[in-house]
Amino acid sequence: MTRNLHLRTGLLLAAAAWAMAAFGSAAAQEPYVTQEGFSVESRIPASSARLTVPLSPPYRAFASGPSLLIVNDNLPAGPVVGTLTQAGTILDMDYAQGRLYLATGKTGLVIVDVSVPASPAIVSRFPVTDALRVAVHESGEAAYLTGGTSVLRVLNVEDPSRPKQADVKDFTNAAFTDSLVSGNTLLVAGGAKGIFVYSIADPKNPKRVARVTHFAAVHSLAIRDRLVAALDSDLGVVLVDFSTWNAPKILGSLPEAVGAVGAAFMEGGDALLAVAEGVQGTRVVDVTNPQAPVSRAVAAGPVPALNVSASGAGGAVLACGEAGLWAMDLGDPDHPSFSPLLVGDYPKxxxxxxxxxxxxxxxxKIQTWNFSVPSSPSLESEVSVPSPAVDLTVAGGLLLASCQDAGVLLFSLNDPAAPSLLGSFAFEGSAGQVAVAGARMAVAAGAKGAFLVDITDPAHPVQIGEWTTETGFIAGVALGDEDLLWAAQSDGGTWALDVSDPQNPEKVGGPISYDMNQGRLYLRGAYLFQPTLEGSINLTDVTDPTKPEKLAYIDSNASFSLSFSGDRMLVCDGSAGLREMDLSDPEAAVPSAYFETPGFSYAGAILDNGAVVVSAQEGGLWALSSTSCQGATLYLPCDGAHLSAFNPPVFTWRPTAGAKYVVKLSVSPDFPDNHKTYTAHPGGSELEVSGWIPSAAALEWIRKKGQGGRTLYWQVVTTVNKVKTKSEVRTFTAG
Known part of the structure; x- marks a missing residue:
């Protein structure tokens, strides 16, 4: 898409104003984020600049992770006029007819009304799992979604409150990524299959009129008049003449720009193209003669250069992720100058x-945040590490940081507010999950296996053993005690190892094998928990390590990491949010709270004061308080909850010994026995566990019956010894 933008340095103040507003905002609820059993106390943002688009002058929008900022470019100070935070990371956006269309990856397309800039409001969402790029017809009648697959989705958005799929274009082996609209023409980058040209005279019914097949891996497009710059991972920048839409001509190329990730033609008289090349910076290309483009400047400016937009002043604006947003002055194309517009920050x-x-x-860096008052967290200290830590563990007065190729760093917590480096354990490979028992540390080292380390003297950790595998890699480790190691092999199951002689680990019994990808390991008493990328959490009784007993799959969406406190377990579900589960009976774990974490739910912890802290990468760092909504029988959803359009809801209730259950949904609190009521009994039988995730058919019923914000009702009927008992009735809305 071509996007024009004129920014002023006053936007640096916008960034500061937004950060101050977001930081420590006590008990401010997020209206577009599902919160059941949790209340937001504060948020520490991570402002990663991805892109920006102009709205009606003088307003424009910025995307920073899952947050949207509306600014007034004419105000001399503090120009932020409106903000909105929703669940998904904003990967792309386009504007038409007073509305912004946000592509948010796994959380779909989000349509936002920005006609009143001070009050951006979500109008609707369209649930897909691969919303990578979006382009919108100038009339606002249709939107075009691509996700890196062979599918181009055409959405009817004439009624923005009820988007619906109007058409699907599928081309075998294409990889549809970027798209742009020029008048009544739609161009779509299709990877090895080239550029697809569609007439959109009827916006909801594109007709292909041409395809440019010259390409190897075209992924991004920019246009000025009828000249298109196509970015190809193998061919660099390729210039195409579209003077006639159905008869395009290849003009010239710049092969050295194979690292290009985004480009934009500059406005004004000079024929210049600015090309964002990630960690290589920005390239300025003279396209006066498009048959022989010439680089005027290379490797210029801040990095990583992720996106570039033309500005009305003849320059450009660069989105540089954690490095922020920058203005590029092209008064001298051979020596462009740069100035900061928006201060960036790194993901949490x-x-x-x-x-x-x-x-x-x-x-x-590793930062220390004090959440004694969850609504007003304070940064106490930060220490530098040689590589980003992918795993942090607190044990025995130590903070252990797994820093990938830099190994494991050991910090003293004698002063908990200021960790101090004691020593490190370095090895050839990459450090992952760490486990500690007594003076012994185990390290998951991927393809290098698992290492055993004596940390009696944490300033001088000493390797005392290792366990390697012939295939796969070690994804997780846990220590039952100093002499019992559990190791998760990616393709061979989870093994118990006797390490009483650490130089000669011996397998104890056979592996624990589940039909799912092996992940990290968490040992809690006699139970071993293992989240998997496919979603479930494997639960195993390891009372007897020689005969581990597989007990259950705990339902989840895309479990990434776990943390525990007493009978509470936090499940970080990646883009599906944060779930808290009641482990009073681990074999019948019940979800007790849910937070649709904006961004990617990476890691969580329960503090001594009961607050929950969750890191969400580009979504920042959130502090939550528990607001249990457990009723006489029903747990979740809370009464009056608004359910997410993207993440399947989980209905849970108080378990009863020997019981079977039926869940009823209805448009009436009387639950009439007709089409107005949906009865959940999978496979024709009653449920035997106190939880239910709606099937596709049930979700469709909820979607249809809940249109327009209609109130729906739910209830559970419990049967014990043929005696039926009805629960209380709760309400919810969905969409």
Missing amino acids: GALAALGNRAYVAVNS
């Missing part, structure tokens, strides 16, 4: 807690 990643403090990995 690995996390561990001690007391009411959270230690958080933020790129090459």
